[in-house]
Amino acid sequence: MAAQTETPAFTSYVALGDSFTEGLNDPDPEGGFAGWADRLARLLAEGRPRTPEGPYDFRYANLAVRGRLLDQIVEEQVPRIQQMQPDLVSFTAGGNDILRPGSDPDEVAERFEAAAARLRDSAGTVLICTGFDTRDTPVLKHLRGKIATYNAHLRAIADRNDLAVTDIWALRTLRDRQAWSEDRLHLSPEGHQRVALLAARALGLDTAEAPDAPWPATPVHTPAELRRENLHWAREHLLPWVGRRLRGESSGDAVSAKRPDLLPLG
Template sequence: MLRVAEVKNPDTLSTPGAAIASYAAIGDSFTEGVGDPGADGTYVGWADRLAVMLADHRPDGELRYANLAVRGRLLDRIVAEQVPRAVELAPDLVTFCAGGNDILRPGTDPDDVAQRFEAAVAALTRASGTVLVATGFDTRGVPVLRHLRGKIATYNAHLRAVADRYGCPVLDLWSLRSVQDRRAWSEDRLHLSADGHRRVALRAARVLGVTVSGDPDEPWPPQEFRTSADVRRDNIHWAREHLVPWIGRRLRGESSGDRVSAKRPDLLPVR
């Protein structure tokens, strides 16, 4: 089993990914995989894709994997529901991506959110081999979230400090240039597309020392020309289909994950 003390650089994991035999992912919609639908109707996402890469990297091809993430979850609920389960499973690897939904809320303090995040990291590192921490995305190209860029950057600085203190490798999503392209995002503009999730999985695999053939920052092909009328029509469709329902849920105090449970609550073999 990997040990935190073995990590030399919090941005990369020196121990080869082949040493990871079990993996638990915790978080919200990002880790659940929203925006990357599978053939059976469930979401795939970067964590599922990473699990396959880790299994392929192992000499025996065997990896046990759990995904505890649920869309819409705030940090406190993730800490109350998912962190204890991850501690109970005690896998070789935990990926911990949380706090983003808190940062989106008006009036939340990134300093306070980071303090609660650190308490969870402390619990996870005591039980797990390695805890990979993910930063937030750079939202400069997301109209709805552009005004939160400074708040997200502050939170990211705290996450890196936490990673330094606990020897955690860092999945730096802020610097992932490829997700600045609109094609990295799904139709709702809040969740990654299938290709966006794939690129994050490739970046995570590299951080964990797994050799992968793909490049997470591979340039996108040239885009088709879009007129101003095309852009305006897309914006109207997006507002009607996604923005208005999202605002409605917020006003009603509802969450997209109110009736959703973890898609993979146990450590099961990856096929």
């Protein structure tokens, strides 16, 4: 975790979303996943005093579940915010909708804004994230225009509703292969850390580490090695992902929220 010299006065945080916010492919010591939201919660908590019992004077919940579409997040997760009344909510949704054939980013954005307005009534601060720049990502690079359109809507929604924005599209270090896990669909642990740092700065936290710091040098692959790597990725990750969508299945069908209650962060 990065050191910090200034901490916003947040005492509670609830994360909403899909696999990105659940933290897929960022293993935690207990056998689950951490992810950028857990890392952001830790950054915020470390600026708070500890209670006599030991945990920080900071509560955190993560309701995100992999594979969830925007309407599912709105139905299952958004109503919990009215009950919890946290100081901070992160709301990242719509990415899975945009990836679906025939989806309309204009229409998805309308539904997103309606949900964001609901959250503003029940939380002190709402933080949203733009989508990734997929220019260098196989297959997904063809959706770059749709993602850019959706991002333009998200920035306008933030302006109209006074939301904080983590501008992931603009974070060029995430276009490096080291930011991504083997499946190329979810971030690596260091990629999640970069997003956590960017989110912290969007909230006014001064972090010692920079989200756009250069990556360490890596070996240069030959064209033949890259082809073998791409074939392995397509066989092991892309085809199963496409197959689930053709069958109408989701990787989160049997998954529940990893941290469903707003509890002190130890």
